[in-house]
Amino acid sequence: MHRRGVGAGAIAKKKLAEVKYKERGTVLAEDQIVQMSKQIDTFKSHLEEFASKHKQEIRKNSQFRVQFQEMCATIGVDPLASGKGFWSEMLGVGDFYYELGVQIIEVCLALKHRNGGKWLITLDELHQRVLKGRGKYAQDVSQDDLVRAIKKLKAMGNGFGMIPVGGSYLVQSVPAELNMDHTVVLQLAEKKGYVTVSEIKDNLKWERERSCHVLDDLLKEGLAWLDSQAAGEPQYWLPALFSEMSSRDVTPEEANQMTP
């Protein structure tokens, strides 16, 4: 029976390979791991020094956070990958974003329980609600912070996503299937908060059937409400886009008047 890696022959072979590699100037992986462990210690102390001087900057200054994140991305490091990472432990970046993640989830959960079950909201609205939830003594949080926190939440597979619309984003918190057609209609509706079949046909050059199909989908998902009494042709309103225009939530009476 052959046992791999044991016996005088195998040992000699390994030694030979090592010599061959070393001759060629190739460093072996295990040697590099030793090298890395030394460098890790050095790096850790550099980071500690940096933290002792500038930790406050990260927590207080959202511009600095952006720069920090961009630099990390450029060199291929994700400071938010793990709470056990150096960045998180020593700079406290982790806790800042992970807590923000909790707040985002809670805001979205609360909205879903409301009338209409709103699971698609503008980044603006999310921002306002998160700030409110944090209270006036809490750290300021920017929209860039929210975007990064949401990107991390995606790892938990729960349908958190962001749809680019009108220069900002719509934040989706449920794993609904929104395809390109849905997204494009949402983007079209962004300016006025509603859209009509004609507008879709004119702007996107779709046929009536396709336009109606997408609008039906949006109605089904509870994303669109039909105002069939609008002058001209029926208007499909998108509550998700409302936050700029009317900051109060629709009351149950009003909701009953519109056809969900």
Added chain:
Amino acid sequence: MDRFAWTNGLLEMNETLVIQQRGVKLYDGDDKAKLDVGVVLLTTHRLIWRDHKNHECCIALSLSQIIYFEEQAAGIGKSAKIVIHLYPVPSNKEPGPYQQSKFPYIKLSFKEHGQIEFFRRLTEEMTQKRWENTIPQTVSTATGSQTGKTRAVGIVGIERKIEQKRKETDKNISEAFEDLSQLMVKAKEMVELSRSIANKIKDKQGDITEDETIRFKSYLLSMGIANPVTRETHGSGTHYHMQLAKQLGDMLLAPLEERGGMMALTEVYCLVNRARGMELLSPEDLVNACKMFESMKLPLRLRVFDSGVMVVQLQSHSEEEMIASALDNVTDKGSLTAEEFAKLLGLSVLLSKERLLLAEKMGHLCRDDSVEGLRFYPNLF
């Protein structure tokens, strides 16, 4: 490159030319800028670049926008460069050749040499900061008599104090950015080393023990470097994740029982992190820990539904029971939507929907998908 603005190239009052160098190509971060080779001019106030053929094509940025700069030695087939790290774009910036850039730094590539002298002069100018001397040196009228020190009073004095404060803050930020840049350079070395190791592991250059692999993975975790090694000794988990898995195994039993044996992963994330208060888990930490439930023989499982929803469920949780009870409920009421089912069970709409979908998948329920919503009926076929 988005920090540059178009300019006519004429010098301002008090601005003097320090040095110029031809044969310079600009880089947006690591990418070649979509501009030709040109002349770079260093003045007391700005860095100006002009296309060598088309003199109308002229751009500039203020020296005050520079955080930090360094030399990059020439290589085979590569010219020497100076890398310049810049502050974020100011909101009042005039239009320039680039609307936006993903890089906070640019490079000057010296195709006809001259980088040594240029670097020296740039260092001088950045040290002396002669552009700051153009702040008007107005004389303040002192209302009280102060011998010796000149006390700045009056409006001009206040303005000056504000200016000083701003400079101090800028200096703090500037120092922070400088330190940050240097830190990043060191971090980058770690990234490159880890890539080299990962490649060697893949190519089997050397004999790595399992211990060494685990250690390597923990270094990657500490640095936040994505794990390129797909060897599945413990998944992408490390000792840290194994510990976490155990903790979760203890902590989640009661909450799971309360919620019918299943919780959405986002719910778990909030629950656990709220309980911890600090030293929070990242979403990835949670996922990696949950992936280890099975191999660690804990009574919990991570499960991913077709929709992509991730849940933690008790291992004892019976699928058949869940489906049977869903069918019972639907039959009882004639039909149910996910919202109605959720209210009935006291579960989240998300998980209620997943149960109905599962029952449908098994052929016990069928759907009616209309404008009014998605409704489930017992499958009589």
